[in-house]
Amino acid sequence: MNKTTKQPKDQKPVFECEYCGQQTAHKSYLNHTFGRVPNLIVVANVETMVCGNCGQSYLEGEALAAVDAVLKQPKKFTAQHSVSLAQLAA
Ligand SMILES: [Zn+2]
Numbered sequence: 645m646n647k648t649t650k651q652p653k654d655q656k657p658v659f660e661c662e663y664c665g666q667q668t669a670h671k672s673y674l675n676h677t678f679g680r681v682p683n684l685i686v687v688a689n690v691e692t693m694v695c696g697n698c699g700q701s702y703l704e705g706e707a708l709a710a711v712d713a714v715l716k717q718p719k720k721f722t723a724q725h726s727v728s729l730a731q732l733a734a
Pocket of ligand 1: 662664665697699
């Protein structure tokens with residue numbers, strides 16, 4: 645208990661947020677949807693930066709390029725899956 649540990653092992657790495665500039669962004673793997681029904685594309689497990697300070701979530705670098713590639717040639721990268729889709733009346 646006398647030791648002072650500077651960096652606890654279990655601490656998640658944090659990054660500087662692109663929006664608010666605070667060291668409060670962390671990586672998270674989220675599903676993103678693009679387009680709209682019936683041409684909806686879901687990209688699963690996208691490495692996403694999520695800021696705990698301002699709440700922004702955004703893609704960076706490789707993840708952004710990978711998603712761009714999918715959206716440019718959706719047929720090449722997507723497989724048809726059955727998805728439960730609910731649409732609320734506008
Ligand atoms: Zn932020």
